[in-house]
Amino acid sequence: MTNNYAPLLRQYGFKVTRARLKLLERLNRATQPMTAQELHAELADAKMDLATVYRSLNKFADAGLIARVQLGDEFARFEFVKHHHHHHIVCNSCGKVSEIELCNLDALSSEIAQKTGFRNIAHHVVFSGDCQDCASKQ
Numbered sequence: 001m002t003n004n005y006a007p008l009l010r011q012y013g014f015k016v017t018r019a020r021l022k023l024l025e026r027l028n029r030a031t032q033p034m035t036a037q038e039l040h041a042e043l044a045d046a047k048m049d050l051a052t053v054y055r056s057l058n059k060f061a062d063a064g065l066i067a068r069v070q071l072g073d074e075f076a077r078f079e080f081v082k083h084h085h086h087h088h089i090v091c092n093s094c095g096k097v098s099e100i101e102l103c104n105l106d107a108l109s110s111e112i113a114q115k116t117g118f119r120n121i122a123h124h125v126v127f128s129g130d131c132q133d134c135a136s137k138q
């Protein structure tokens with residue numbers, strides 16, 4: 001069941017371990033970016049301590065196998081690399097994270113390029129608000 005991830009690990013130069021396979025498998029099923037703590041809690045049977053989970057995630061992210069996501073709090077979260085540009089919106093009340101496939105900031109980037117002379121401009125934007133569930137409880 002976790003076999004698909006072995007070639008991926010090798011491709012990125014990582015040794016294939018059971019724990020690493022479980023980590024990738026769980027992350028690929030995630031519907032939102034996850035913290036090392038969350039992954040560690042869910043993979044209790046993989047017998048990986050939190051430090052190892054954290055170290056593996058950071059190594060994977062440095063190698064470009066997964067992506068590091070900052071959502072404006074003190075936690076680093078991780079998600080599988082998606083090959084399209086997207087953003088996240090975080091609920092102020094329950095912390096739920098949704099993916100946003102829309103982005104119209106390219107025009108702004110070209111304007112910034114013109115005004116500042118910067119090239120290869122990237123942006124890191126996190127949206128926040130009240131999710132549908134929380135808004136309906138207000």
Ligand SMILES: [Zn+2]
Binds near residue numbers: 092096130134
């Ligand atoms: Zn909410």
Ligand SMILES: [Zn+2]
Binds near residue numbers: 033079087088099
């Ligand atoms: Zn995402």
Ligand SMILES: [Zn+2]
Binds near residue numbers: 085086087102103104
């Ligand atoms: Zn964008």
